[in-house]
Amino acid sequence: MFFADTPGASLQQLPADAYSRLAPCLSLLGMACTHLFSHSAGPVPQQVTALTGLDAAAVATLNAIDSTPGLQHVLTERPLRLFDFVVVGRLCLESPLATPVLAFVQQQMQIDTAQLRTLQEYCEVLSAQLQQALEQHLAGPSGAAALAPLHRRAQQLRTLFEQNAETLRPALPAVVTLGFDEGRLQMLRLALLLVQELRHTKSSHPFLQALPRLAALSVAATEAMSARLAAIHQTDRLELSLPELVLLYQAMHVCALAFVSDVLGTLGMEAAFPTTATTPNQTTGSSRQAVAGLVVGFTRWVEQEFGQEPSVQIARQEVAELAGTLS
Numbered sequence: 001m002f003f004a005d006t007p008g009a010s011l012q013q014l015p016a017d018a019y020s021r022l023a024p025c026l027s028l029l030g031m032a033c034t035h036l037f038s039h040s041a042g043p044v045p046q047q048v049t050a051l052t053g054l055d056a057a058a059v060a061t062l063n064a065i066d067s068t069p070g071l072q073h074v075l076t077e078r079p080l081r082l083f084d085f086v087v088v089g090r091l092c093l094e095s096p097l098a099t100p101v102l103a104f105v106q107q108q109m110q111i112d113t114a115q116l117r118t119l120q121e122y123c124e125v126l127s128a129q130l131q132q133a134l135e136q137h138l139a140g141p142s143g144a145a146a147l148a149p150l151h152r153r154a155q156q157l158r159t160l161f162e163q164n165a166e167t168l169r170p171a172l173p174a175v176v177t178l179g180f181d182e183g184r185l186q187m188l189r190l191a192l193l194l195v196q197e198l199r200h201t202k203s204s205h206p207f208l209q210a211l212p213r214l215a216a217l218s219v220a221a222t223e224a225m226s227a228r229l230a231a232i233h234q235t236d237r238l239e240l241s242l243p244e245l246v247l248l249y250q251a252m253h254v255c256a257l258a259f260v261s262d263v264l265g266t267l268g269m270e271a272a273f274p275t276t277a278t279t280p281n282q283t284t285g286s287s288r289q290a291v292a293g294l295v296v297g298f299t300r301w302v303e304q305e306f307g308q309e310p311s312v313q314i315a316r317q318e319v320a321e322l323a324g325t326l327s
Contacts, residue, residue, distance in 0.1 A: 011075050011137040019068040024119060025126040029089025030063040032101050036092050039100070042167030047160050051153070052084040059085065075137065083134040087154050090127050091161045093120075096169040166220035172241035175306070182234045187294045188248060191255035192226045198258070206325035207263050211254070214318050216247045216311075225251075242306070246315045249302045253319040256295035261326045 037045050037056035049055045062085050065071050074082050093101065106116045131154075139146035161168070180188075195217055198208055211217070225247055232238055240248070258264055306312045 011079075011133050014068055014072050014075070016068055019065070019071050022071070022126070022130070025123040025130065026062075026065070028093070028101075028105065028119070028123045029086060029127060030059065031105060032089045032092035032097060033059040033085060034063065035097055035101050035104075036088070036168075042164060044160060044164050044168060048088055048157065051156060051160070052081075052088070054081070054084045054088060079134060079138055083131070083138060083150070084153075084157075086127055086131050086134060087157055090124075090131065091157060092168075093124075095161050095165055100170050164220075166218070166224060172243060174239035175242045176240050176245060178238045178240060180232075180234055180236075180238070184294060184298070185229070185232070185234055187255075187291070187298075188252070189226070189229050191248070191251040191295075192222055192229065194255050194258060195222055195251050196226070198254070198263075205263065207257070207261075207322065210322050210325045214250050214254070214315070214322065216243065216250045216315055217254070221247055222251070242309060242311060245302060245306065246311050249299055249312065250315050250319060252295045252298050254322070256292055256299075257319075257323055257326060259291045263326070 033054070034056070036048070037059060045055075058081060062074065062082065065074060092098065102116060102120065105119070106113070109115075109119075111119070135147055135150050138150060195211075198211055199217075199219070199222075201208060221243070225244060228238070302312065303316065307316075
């Protein structure tokens with residue numbers, strides 16, 4: 001092990017070849033952190049900065065280290081900054097950000113998949129050792145009392161990455177651009193709202209028990225799409241990747257099944273999602289038919305245009321199984 005010679009004090013005075021031995025690991029961690037702050041939207045970069053002070057400028061400074069004396073200087077002057085850099089870099093490489101980062105590394109180094117995996121495994125081991133050595137270095141003679149805040153800091157960062165993993169997933173190419181009239185836009189918003197409400201409703205109803213099996217309707221993905229739809233207007237156009245389109249496809253099916261069955265009534269949710277008419281000449285039945293008509297038009301279009309896609313076929317089968325709980 002690189003840090004095994006003088007445990008607990010191995011970072012007080014680095015050997016002359018320390019940088020050259022650590023360089024591949026530091027470089028990969030640096031690429032991961034750079035990608036986080038340069039290419040990622042969403043809450044993670046902002047909250048990492050709020051928790052640690054680490055930002056794009058700080059990462060660039062650490063990436064500029066190119067010698068053992070430079071590394072020793074950071075260890076002496078800013079050891080906690082280096083600790084945060086290592087922790088965040090490791091978390092990036094455990095997150096969806098790893099895919100574009102490793103692809104970039106492979107392209108830049110012109111190495112094959114086996115060589116990339118060897119490099120990745122080497123860096124995983126060495127970065128774990130480096131994090132542990134930094135903990136001991138920061139704790140000093142205080143020992144466990146000083147380690148507790150560092151462990152808590154690392155756990156806060158891990159929780160941040162885990163809870164927001166979907167926001168770190170690389171954007172997929174758009175497969176369609178949708179325009180809306182007001183009725184269809186409101187219908188999509190309603191469908192997503194209904195999915196969220198049903199997910200949080202405690203009940204032994206078979207429909208609710210089966211709902212989590214719809215793979216496209218993850219909590220994070222549903223919330224993200226709800227936020228996107230809330231921000232657009234009737235005249236706007238919305239670019240959707242295939243997973244996002246499948247999400248809306250399944251959400252619309254869930255909405256239709258809930259409205260044309262006894263689900264809302266059984267769960268006492270008719271007041272929150274009324275199907276009664278808004279005009280004297282309409283009936284509850286005609287209102288439900290209007291909902292069903294909007295849903296069917298959208299879902300049939302998805303099946304006609306993208307029915308050959310495996311993800312759409314899987315989504316359709318999951319919806320059929322969900323419908324089976326109502327029979």
